[in-house]
Amino acid sequence: MIRFEQVAKRYPNGHVGLHELSFRVRPGEFLFVTGHSGAGKSTLLRLLLAMERPTSGKLLLAGQDLSTITNAQIPFLRRQIGVVFQNHQLLFDRTVYDNVALPLQILGLSKPEIAKRVGAALERVSLSDKAAQAPGDLSTGQQQRVGIARAIVHRPALLLADEPTGNLDPRLAAEIMGVFEDINQLGTTVLIASHDLALIARMRQRMLTLQRGRLIGDGEAA
Numbered sequence: 001m002i003r004f005e006q007v008a009k010r011y012p013n014g015h016v017g018l019h020e021l022s023f024r025v026r027p028g029e030f031l032f033v034t035g036h037s038g039a040g041k042s043t044l045l046r047l048l049l050a051m052e053r054p055t056s057g058k059l060l061l062a063g064q065d066l067s068t069i070t071n072a073q074i075p076f077l078r079r080q081i082g083v084v085f086q087n088h089q090l091l092f093d094r095t096v097y098d099n100v101a102l103p104l105q106i107l108g109l110s111k112p113e114i115a116k117r118v119g120a121a122l123e124r125v126s127l128s129d130k131a132a133q134a135p136g137d138l139s140t141g142q143q144q145r146v147g148i149a150r151a152i153v154h155r156p157a158l159l160l161a162d163e164p165t166g167n168l169d170p171r172l173a174a175e176i177m178g179v180f181e182d183i184n185q186l187g188t189t190v191l192i193a194s195h196d197l198a199l200i201a202r203m204r205q206r207m208l209t210l211q212r213g214r215l216i217g218d219g220e221a222a
């Protein structure tokens with residue numbers, strides 16, 4: 001699903017975000033990427049989204065080479081990826097339904113197809129009864145679940161999350177991780193960047209550890 005082969009990212013100011021990183025992720029895997037602030041977690045996610053290009057090395061995602069991807073190919077790449085952000089970036093003047101429907105409207109799907117898929121995504125995050133509400137009427141944990149529903153509504157093969165539990169208390173964070181596990185069980189590859197080692201340890205999943213742009217660990221969280 002994902003192959004990093006000696007991928008390095010050097011920023012124009014000379015700063016090295018990642019040093020020759022190599023690892024593979026199989027389809028259907030669940031893994032964490034961890035490390036201190038500045039370790040390179042966000043750089044890794046931005047490379048996977050083709051928001052940045054590697055300076056050297058080869059980066060493959062679902063068979064596509066992201067080191068040489070053209071701008072015209074990027075929309076097709078992004079259709080295979082869902083992204084969950086820490087601050088979920090919901091539109092507060094729209095309903096929950098509209099927020100989740102947005103990616104499908106952009107793809108130009110028919111209204112009945114959108115209704116079917118939004119219904120399924122909201123069911124997956126246990127928010128079917130909140131479709132007509134505004135995100136502002138929901139709790140923080142529920143808002144994050146709307147963000148997850150929006151990220152999976154177009155049925156991506158890969159779900160990326162950047163500190164998805166950063167704003168949540170431990171109980172809610174564990175609940176959100178359960179939602180990610182459910183999504184993974186259905187076959188979606190899940191990659192979560194997080195610095196919450198206590199939470200990761202409870203999950204017993206693969207963990208890549210970055211330190212100053214280098215991979216210093218790859219194995220089940222201890």
Ligand SMILES: Nc1ncnc2c1ncn2[C@@H]1O[C@H](COP(=O)(O)OP(=O)(O)OP(=O)(O)O)[C@@H](O)[C@H]1O
Nearest residue numbers: 011013015016017036037038039040041042043044
């Ligand atoms: N656009 C940029 N220009 C120059 N340097 C950058 C840029 N983006 C990131 N860096 C540098 O690359 C390194 C890795 O940054 P990155 O944001 O990937 O870390 P991170 O692990 O995601 O940290 P955080 O948890 O704080 O988001 C840092 O030293 C950072 O200063």
